[in-house]
Amino acid sequence: xxxxxxxxxxxxxxxxxxxxxxxxxxxxxxxxxxxxxxxxxxxxxxxxxxxxxxxxxxxxxxxxxxxxxxxxxxxxxxxxxxxxxxxxxxxxxxxxxxxxxxxxxxxxxxxxxxxxxxxxxxxxxxxxxxxxxxxxxxxxxxxxxxxxxxxxxxxxxxxxxxxxxxxxxxxxxxxxxxxxxxxxxxxxxxxxxxxxxxxxxxxxxxxxxxxxxxxxxxxxxxxxxxxxxxxxxxxxxxxxxxxxxxxxxxxxxxxxxxxxxxxxxxxxxxxxxxxxxxxxxxxxxxxxxxxxxx
Ligand SMILES: Nc1ncnc2c1ncn2[C@@H]1O[C@H](COP(=O)(O)OP(=O)(O)OP(=O)(O)O)[C@@H](O)[C@H]1O
Ligand SMILES: [Mg+2]
Numbered sequence: 001x002x003x004x005x006x007x008x009x010x011x012x013x014x015x016x017x018x019x020x021x022x023x024x025x026x027x028x029x030x031x032x033x034x035x036x037x038x039x040x041x042x043x044x045x046x047x048x049x050x051x052x053x054x055x056x057x058x059x060x061x062x063x064x065x066x067x068x069x070x071x072x073x074x075x076x077x078x079x080x081x082x083x084x085x086x087x088x089x090x091x092x093x094x095x096x097x098x099x100x101x102x103x104x105x106x107x108x109x110x111x112x113x114x115x116x117x118x119x120x121x122x123x124x125x126x127x128x129x130x131x132x133x134x135x136x137x138x139x140x141x142x143x144x145x146x147x148x149x150x151x152x153x154x155x156x157x158x159x160x161x162x163x164x165x166x167x168x169x170x171x172x173x174x175x176x177x178x179x180x181x182x183x184x185x186x187x188x189x190x191x192x193x194x195x196x197x198x199x200x201x202x203x204x205x206x207x208x209x210x211x212x213x214x215x216x217x218x219x220x221x222x223x224x225x226x227x228x229x230x231x232x233x234x235x236x237x238x239x240x241x242x243x244x245x246x247x248x249x250x251x252x253x254x255x256x257x258x259x260x261x262x263x264x265x266x267x268x269x270x271x272x273x274x275x276x277x278x279x280x281x282x283x284x285x286x287x288x289x290x291x292x293x294x
Contacts, residue, residue, distance in 0.1 A: 003039060004143040008292040011205070012135060013284075014164035016149040016157060019180045022170040023212035023241065025052045026251065027280075028148040030241075031168075033258045034281035036095030040143040043088065043135075045071060046101030047160055048150040054100035056254055057091045061102035072104050074134045075159070077115045084137040093259075097142070105156060112155040131159030144288065166287070167207040173214060173224040205291045210280060211240035239279030246273045 004010075015028040025048070032044045046053040051061035059065060067073075069089075073082045084099075091098050112127045135145055147160045161167070171178070209232055215221055229236050241247075246269050250256050257274045 004292055009165065010135070010139045010142060010145065011288050011291060012132075012145040012147065012163050012165045013168060013288075014147045014149055014160045014166075015168045015170060016161065017170050017180075018151055018153060018183065019170075019172070020151040022151075022172045024151070024170050025056065025148050026247065027168065027170050027210055027212060027241065028053060028146050029056050029256060030258070030277050031281055031284060032096050032146045033093060033256055034278070035144050035146075035285065036093060037258065038285065040095065041141065042096045043099070043138065043142040043145045044091075044096055045099045045135075045145060045147045045160075047071060047105065047131075047147055047156050048101050049103045049105040050150070051101040051103075053148040054098065054102070056251070056256070057093070057096075057098050057100075058254060059098070059100050061100065065100045065102045067104065070101050070105050071099050071131070071134060071156075072108050074099075074137075075108055075130050077111055084134045088138065101148075105150075108156055109154045127155050128158045128162040131156070132163035135163050164204065165291070166205045168284070169207070169209050170212045171209050171228065172212055173221045173228065175220075175224065178224055178228070206287045207235060208284070208287070209236045211236065213243045214240040214276075215243045216240075237280055237283050239276060239283055241280050242273055242276040244269060244273035244276075246270050247277070 013031070015024045015031070017024060028044065032042045036042045044053060044057070051059075051065075054061050054065065068076075068080060068082055069087055071087060073080075073087045074084045075081070087099050088097050089100065116127065131147075145163075147164065149157045149160050209228065211225055211228070214225065225240070246257060246260075250260060257270065257277060260270070
């Protein structure tokens with residue numbers, strides 16, 4: 001099985017969209033688990049102050065994650081900054097380590113403008129390079145980093161977009177989502193030019209739209225999916241993650257489809273949902289392997 005070899009660069013995959021509820025966290029979780037099941041060493045980073053990814057891994061954000069235990073601990077501008085290795089913790093899922101999130105991540109949004117004004121942020125210290133700098137500290141310990149972004153374009157998201165080698169934009173195919181996705185693209189292209197002007201390079205190995213919570217029997221949705229494929233062609237993954245109560249319920253019980261015993265869900269529903277998620281993840285893994293084979 002081709003895995004990351006010496007010389008293959010660490011893949012950093014950001015899952016992003018400004019649209020709340022477009023299944024970013026679910027997509028990030030399933031991708032991390034799929035890659036780990038395939039034998040890769042995965043670091044999942046929860047960059048969302050809402051901390052839903054951490055909760056999925058069984059961590060109660062405000063109780064079990066102390067001060068400085070999120071990525072903010074490794075990003076902060078003051079003398080309390082910690083090495084990245086100190087904010088990484090194991091998870092019960094073999095092959096996945098986690099940098100958890102909680103509300104303290106908001107501090108980075110608050111402190112960055114101030115730090116910029118104080119002129120603290122030159123060169124490698126500039127805010128949008130800091131997430132990357134954290135990840136680079138541990139780059140030989142992992143094969144793939146999956147970043148679950150918050151549903152806003154703030155300094156954390158910018159840092160993630162800068163650190164990312166590849167980008168997954170999740171889309172729930174309903175009209176409103178498509179509208180906010182065009183807004184996302186406009187804002188990201190503005191943001192990318194800002195970052196590029198400041199001397200940060202943004203060249204992704206791949207950018208793909210992932211259609212999520214897809215109901216193939218819903219006619220308007222089908223039309224939107226067709227429209228997206230017309231607009232973006234091969235930039236839209238062929239496979240879509242199907243809308244499934246098995247996935248929604250697994251979210252509530254904090255157990256993903258990869259962890260559930262088959263008997264626990266209606267077998268047919270379980271299989272169909274799992275197949276669609278596997279198909280999405282296989283396409284992403286193929287893209288990663290292509291990068292590694294270059
Ligand atoms: N394929 C699916 N089928 C059914 N429900 C799903 C599916 N994917 C995600 N969901 C549900 O949709 C809701 C939103 O998903 P999720 O939290 O992953 O979105 P998000 O984009 O991370 O949201 P936020 O913007 O708040 O971070 C959750 O309740 C989740 O369980
Ligand atoms: Mg989320």
